[in-house]
Amino acid sequence: MLQSGFAKYLRDGKGFEGTLIVAAVLYLLVFAAFPLIYTVVMSFQEVDMFTLGTLVRPFAGLQNYTDLFHRPEFAPIVWNTVIFVTLSIAFQLTIGFALALFFLQDFPGSTYVRGLFLAGWILPALVVGAVWRWIFAGDFGVLNYALQSLGLIDGQIYWLSDPAYALYSVIIANIWLGIPFNMILLSVGLAGIPGDVYEAAEMDGANVFQRFLTITLPMMGPTLGAVIALGVIFTLQQFDLVAALTQGGPANASNVAQYWSWQMSFQTYEISGGATVATMMIALVIVVAVIYVRSVQREQSF
Template identity: 45%
Template sequence: MSHRSGASGSYTLSRKAKWFSSWNSYLFVLPALVFMVVFIGFPLIYNLIMSFQNVNVYNLSGKHDFIGFSNYIKSLKDPVFYTALQNSVVFTVLSLFFQFTIGFALALFFNLKFPGRNLFRSLMLLAWMLPVVISGTVFQWMMSGDFGVINYFLQTLGIIDQPVNWLSEGSTALLGTVVANIWIGIPFNMIILLSGLQGLPDHLYEAAKLDGANRLVQFRHITLPLMRPTILVLLILGIINTFKVFDLIFIMTSGGPVTSSTVLPIYAYQMSFTTLEFSQGASVSMIMFLILIVISIVYLRMSSKEEVH
């Protein structure tokens, strides 16, 4: 009898230990879960609810009526929305193309062994480590029409005859913000691609050399195929981060002149804090969120296909 009671007691203790061990794992992720719910989940849900209501400066503290998809329809009928969407696409595509191309070239260069490689690689990170406020202000000064460094060099080289107001003219304002964003994003692309290059097996390149393959053939048939997962992740992260850039453009042009450099984050900000149409600004933010969700789904499908192959 005592033997059975002892076995039953040990079984109960074992079950409690397993239960505590299983729940103990969740305790480690609880702080991160609370953080995500409070600072990500709650604002997202509140913004979603606001996008279906009529919230403006006149009824901010009062009762908010449910108006369905009226804010979304109003935003989609606004010509400025499509201008901002077009600017966002141009800003994202140009930034990613040059960030990735220059970053890949630098990654290939720093993957070689030469004296001072680590020092120069560390100096390249300064552009990424600087606060965006400082970078935007510096580029704003460099592109100013009266005393900008860029105009000085272009006039010295004889490329232009008179100073150009790069950030004050509609034809060049968005291009100026693209140049600044390219400079900021190159180090990040370089570091990610360089880490991928350093993880590639050396014996494949040695075998290719024995077969007479030159560097271009090695890059095309060895480097690019093996770097495809890293490149895919980098491009998806780049699209998400670049598509929602707000601070750099706001510092340099504030979306102007007129709407020439207005992207979707700037447009949502203007709806919420300039015209004080908070619900319409929320609807634009949700449209941006849906666009990024679609891009993320495309990435997940592509990555799953990569794993299958």
């Protein structure tokens, strides 16, 4: 029997709702807000092995930031990150969009084949990385074998250890990993365009390309915006693939900001440096998140 005051309070609607909210807010405060703020705070502090156990440390002002900007690897890694994000998203989006349009056509088995594409998405990125390591392997990898058999290359390409290729190898694996996600979100967007709008356009005289340009693309605008924003966020999080494939090497040739931040924090223990990189990425992600939210709002406005 629920007789006590609190149990009664819980049992009537308000108390139950309140408890759920408090639980969720507590969770967010402890596991999301605190680490985030802690990271930002650390980027303005002198953090070393001796002050790890305390929250109160000497204030460093912007020293961590200027130090970071003056590192020789700063510019190459930022540039790598830009290439990583831009190419990943450009190809994930175009291939994903093309596949979404392809599977929108009603052909036998389309739903099953589309389902198979999702298989890649549910694999952990570390596993995907391990598989692509084999594909990219220099001496016995299947990619080199295929390219040689087709007569496209003569010798071996050392995809993961050649500084000219390492970054692009990671990008290729990341594109493969991201295509299903893009395809599914864009499929949902495409399914949201009513069929009779296309029929009306057909009656109005639009051929298939005109329908794509004047109906599909503009009506997909908000969805594309949301998918690109989510893509930027996910790509900036893509840590596992780098870890599994190249560990940022050789000589930072394939290093990207998110991996660099981890290296500094947990391998070389330059914790304030790692926190500084992370803080700058947080700022970037917030900007992208705002774009995402705006996009979603626009999506609902049609």
